[in-house]
Amino acid sequence: MDIKELESLDARYECGETELFDILEKEYSKLVEDNPSDVKYISRYGLLYQRLGNMYLQKAEKIYEDALFKYKCKNDAGYLRIDNQLLSLRNSLGKNKYSIELYKKRILEYPDDTDEYVYLALAYLNADQVQEARKVMEVAGKITFDSRTNPYSIANFYEAYGIVYARIGENEKALNYWDKAVTNQFCMGGWFHRAFMFKELGRLEEAASEWKRIINMLEKYHDPHHLEFPKEELAKIEAEINKKA
Numbered sequence: 001m002d003i004k005e006l007e008s009l010d011a012r013y014e015c016g017e018t019e020l021f022d023i024l025e026k027e028y029s030k031l032v033e034d035n036p037s038d039v040k041y042i043s044r045y046g047l048l049y050q051r052l053g054n055m056y057l058q059k060a061e062k063i064y065e066d067a068l069f070k071y072k073c074k075n076d077a078g079y080l081r082i083d084n085q086l087l088s089l090r091n092s093l094g095k096n097k098y099s100i101e102l103y104k105k106r107i108l109e110y111p112d113d114t115d116e117y118v119y120l121a122l123a124y125l126n127a128d129q130v131q132e133a134r135k136v137m138e139v140a141g142k143i144t145f146d147s148r149t150n151p152y153s154i155a156n157f158y159e160a161y162g163i164v165y166a167r168i169g170e171n172e173k174a175l176n177y178w179d180k181a182v183t184n185q186f187c188m189g190g191w192f193h194r195a196f197m198f199k200e201l202g203r204l205e206e207a208a209s210e211w212k213r214i215i216n217m218l219e220k221y222h223d224p225h226h227l228e229f230p231k232e233e234l235a236k237i238e239a240e241i242n243k244k245a
Helices: 003-014 018-034 039-067 083-092 096-109 114-126 130-140 151-167 171-180 189-200 204-221 224-244
Strands: none
Touching (some): 083 096, 151 171, 171 189, 189 204, 204 224
């Protein structure tokens, strides 16, 4: 294939004709193989995959947006929200401002729902607006939890507040909030945050204890496949401890 034809196909692909990917992949991989020092071909080859990835991310974003608030009532079995997935995806696409705008509107509509404040705070954190995230969580902290409050909402609140405190350097408050975030066997994110922070702070004995706590919970309630990563992390920590002994 001559270069002009290749460039024409590339332009069509860039405009959305994703079915041309396999043809272009074959051509660019051969060009890079034959011209390993040609930055132009390497760049075009990388962009080929980057554009495909962005197309899939944008498709996923649309799927999440269409299903975003179609969840069951908080106290129903099977209650689930996909907000975190959309927040993460939009962060990858550099579209945090859309998440910020969305949850500002949600808070006006549901001013007593801490979940909406949590997702706004997380959107601010993704945009590196840490002080704005802190202000949002301070307002959320004035909302009272009671026996009717969904345990996932309590977990989300404390885990997010812990992340905010960690970002501003208040590590002990972060560790305390993450411990409160573990409300049941399905809300264990806080313990993982604690284990990583203890290691980062050089508090290896505490990091090991945290991984053991995680492993015990997983062994009781979760599939054994989930144990591989925590056990690997615990082994690394214990090896470091033994070196210093």
